[in-house]
Amino acid sequence: MKKTLCFILLAFTLIHAKEFNAPMKTYMEGLSAEAKAANPSFTGFDAKRGEAIFLSKHTGKKGTEISCTTCHSTDLKKGGQNVNTNKPITALAPSVNSTRLTDVAEVEKWLSEGSALEKGDVLTYIINQ
Amino acid sequence: MKKILLITALGLSFAFAGSVSPADNAQYQKECASCHFGYQPALLSKASWEKVMGNLSDHFGTDASLGKVESEQILNYLVTNAGSGKITANNNTMQITKSPYFIKEHRKISAKLIEQKEVGSLSNCMACHTTADKGNYSERAIVIPNYGRWE
Secondary structure (H helix, E strand, C coil): CHHHHHHHHHHHHHHHHCCCCHHHHHHHHHHHHHHHHHCCCCCCCCHHHHHHHHHCCEECCCCCEECHHHHHCCCCCCCEECCCCCCEECCCCCCCCCCCCCCHHHHHHHCCCCCHHHHHHHHHHHHCC | CHHHHHHHHHHHHHHHCCECCCCCCHHHHHHHCCCCCCCCHHHCCHHHHHHHHHCHHHECCECCCCCHHHHHHHHHHHHHCCCCCHHHCCCCCCCHHHCHHHHHHHCCCCHHHHHCCCCCCCCCHHHCECCHHHCECCHHHEEECCCEECC
């Protein structure tokens, strides 16, 4: 009995982790329309491409190599640390931090750069973490 | 009369001995405490806050720009609660860590303790002052990572 309950709860959290809330769904649909307008052969966002973006390195403002993992770490279920201020950052994975990817304004603010395709891919990657 | 004066003076010196009003403005916390700890308004003078808020697009090597309305509201919160006295004396720069009083208070801490990963720089108040978010910087609440209590 206990086992079944546990399993149901687990399944519930797993399913739950992959769902955007209503305002975020609307936002993702907007990105999707934008990506389709930019490239008619676009068929949908892809977590694998998103992961590649998350791991890829760019030369930052200070001339040093920087990627999303520099501040958010490679394990999204664990916290990271801001490379500029050394302030700890709580986990980005919605499965362990339920407030993540729930506020469109917050998401837009921290993903101000990049194309609609890149944003959609990276958010699809994060929501599955 | 004298007694009241004395009490007031005592109250004032308490206010200086390591404690300031907490940063209790939700908008400020949301916009200015994401990359670092939300520095209390009383830690800088009015002139300093005006400089900080006038240069957000080039904010210590990062971009911390805000919308016009938000920026005005936050500036208003900061200047109405800006500091005066010991901690802000002779400092109109954009940094608390440039205040002569601040420098004097922190001069005994070794570079090794400041440069370590858990701290990084003296701007990271919360790394050592465990109750900094409550505006309390008293010595009793200082715990330096990999060193321990200061007191």
